[in-house]
Amino acid sequence: MDVEGLTEVEKEILKLVPDKYRGLFSASIRAKNPGFLLAVDDVKVHDFQYPAGMNLIEPLKGHITMKDVSGITRDQMIEHFHPTCLNQGGVAFGLGYIVEDQAYKGRMQTLCFGLNTCDILNDDVDKNGFEKLEENFNMLINQTDVDIFSKNYLIFPAIHQLQSYCILIINPLGAVVTKRSRKQPPPATMICYATTSSYSYENYIAPRIMKLLEMFVDHYGGRYKSISRQNITSTYKEFANKKGYDKPFQMLHVVQKLLDFATLTNNTDEFKKEIENVEQDYIPDMETVCYDGMTMFRFTIARAVRAAIMRGTSEIGKYLYQKRFLHSGKLNAEMKIKQEKERQYAEERANRAKKPKIIVVEEIL
Structure with missing residues (x-):
């Protein structure tokens, strides 16, 4: 397993992680994403x-x-x-x-x-x-x-x-x-x-x-x-x-x-x-x-x-x-932003649904 770029503590943790999750752990740590939490x-x-x-x-x-x-x-x-x-x-x-x-x-x-x-x-x-x-x-x-x-x-x-x-x-x-x-x-x-x-x-x-x-x-x-x-x-x-x-x-x-x-x-x-x-x-x-x-x-x-x-x-x-x-703080902030966007989108759809539809009828002479 490649341990380049890992700190001493991260190397010790890697030894405790099950084999099937070691790749996930090291890759997530290097990429600074919360995926490593799934491995520990x-x-x-x-x-x-x-x-x-x-x-x-x-x-x-x-x-x-x-x-x-x-x-x-x-x-x-x-x-x-x-x-x-x-x-x-x-x-x-x-x-x-x-x-x-x-x-x-x-x-x-x-x-x-x-x-x-x-x-x-x-x-x-x-x-x-x-x-x-x-x-x-x-x-x-x-x-x-x-x-x-x-x-x-x-x-x-x-x-x-x-x-x-x-x-x-x-x-x-x-x-x-x-x-x-x-x-x-x-x-x-x-x-x-x-x-x-x-x-x-x-x-x-x-x-x-x-x-x-x-x-x-x-x-x-x-x-x-x-x-x-x-x-x-x-x-x-x-x-x-x-x-x-x-x-x-x-x-x-x-x-x-x-x-x-x-x-x-x-x-x-x-x-x-x-x-x-x-x-x-x-x-x-x-x-x-x-x-x-x-x-x-x-x-x-x-x-x-x-x-x-x-x-x-x-x-x-x-x-x-x-x-x-x-990472919990970052994930929660991202989720709140996503929820707010979804709320705004739902509100816009509801407002559009409330607007009366205008039907144009042409008079045939």
């Missing part, structure tokens, strides 16, 4: 890691690719009509950002699990008596000593077969039978917010989460006796129907709102009232607000992505993000 979807631009903490039971780590940048920012006008779907790394970054951003008061009450914690939705985890799930669980508990049943709210974010889920357990202590004699707390409430029907939740997700809770009970030994499924009330709530590229943001937006409400009150009954319609996004007043809550939330994540890349250590990431930003 899978190039990593930022590695991230959010450490476990008071409200996060396990570290969240991964990487952001240019495809994630495109799916989150959508700063090219054409991407508003044809957005790309996020990789799991992009979703995990958004999850880590909102969990880390939660106010301190709320952190004491909530505990969020990682995206698809313990690889819980893998097809193999329930084989041989949940052998694989138990193996993953042992890796999880080696990273934390928190008692999950001491929290008021547990949150399990998940993505399965292009659908997004947020499982919330309110008052998890109410789901266990304690070995010590004391007054039984109110029953636990398990709510699943999802972008699809309840089939996957009822047949795959809920049974595996229940098994995970049983593993925690066994792990704590002398504190708890068992999980009482009779003490768990279950509710299923489906999001408004959205395109596939928006479904991860629906889930993340609900997680953010749950974390915010947990900060406002430490009373679980009040919390239940606050979140009664949390899966519904507000409808904006189109005279004053152009975007719904989920879109405004996506803008927040987009700003976080930009800050992470530009403050990060990856020169490749900084280069590609800046190039994308520069």
Whole structure:
């Protein structure tokens, strides 16, 4: 491959581009046109890691690719009509950002699990008596000593077969039978917010989460006796129907709102009232607000992505993000000019159509 005229950073990027796109990348860079963006979807631009903490039971780590940048920012006008779907790394970054951003008061009450914690939705985890799930669980508990049943709210974010889920357990202590004699707390409430029907939740997700809770009970030994499924009330709530590229943001937006409400009150009954319609996004007043809550939330994540890349250590990431930003501005300006010309042309045609036709009739003598 001819690398003449490419900078050192561009040469490094070229090594990461799939073979079939290398010619496109080098030619587009030399010609200074945005075609190179089509070749770099899978190039990593930022590695991230959010450490476990008071409200996060396990570290969240991964990487952001240019495809994630495109799916989150959508700063090219054409991407508003044809957005790309996020990789799991992009979703995990958004999850880590909102969990880390939660106010301190709320952190004491909530505990969020990682995206698809313990690889819980893998097809193999329930084989041989949940052998694989138990193996993953042992890796999880080696990273934390928190008692999950001491929290008021547990949150399990998940993505399965292009659908997004947020499982919330309110008052998890109410789901266990304690070995010590004391007054039984109110029953636990398990709510699943999802972008699809309840089939996957009822047949795959809920049974595996229940098994995970049983593993925690066994792990704590002398504190708890068992999980009482009779003490768990279950509710299923489906999001408004959205395109596939928006479904991860629906889930993340609900997680953010749950974390915010947990900060406002430490009373679980009040919390239940606050979140009664949390899966519904507000409808904006189109005279004053152009975007719904989920879109405004996506803008927040987009700003976080930009800050992470530009403050990060990856020169490749900084280069590609800046190039994308520069070309996005040019492309959007060109598209606006084209749209304005099309509008003027349509207006002229409409005006011509409104003019009365003059028909000349010659009198025959």
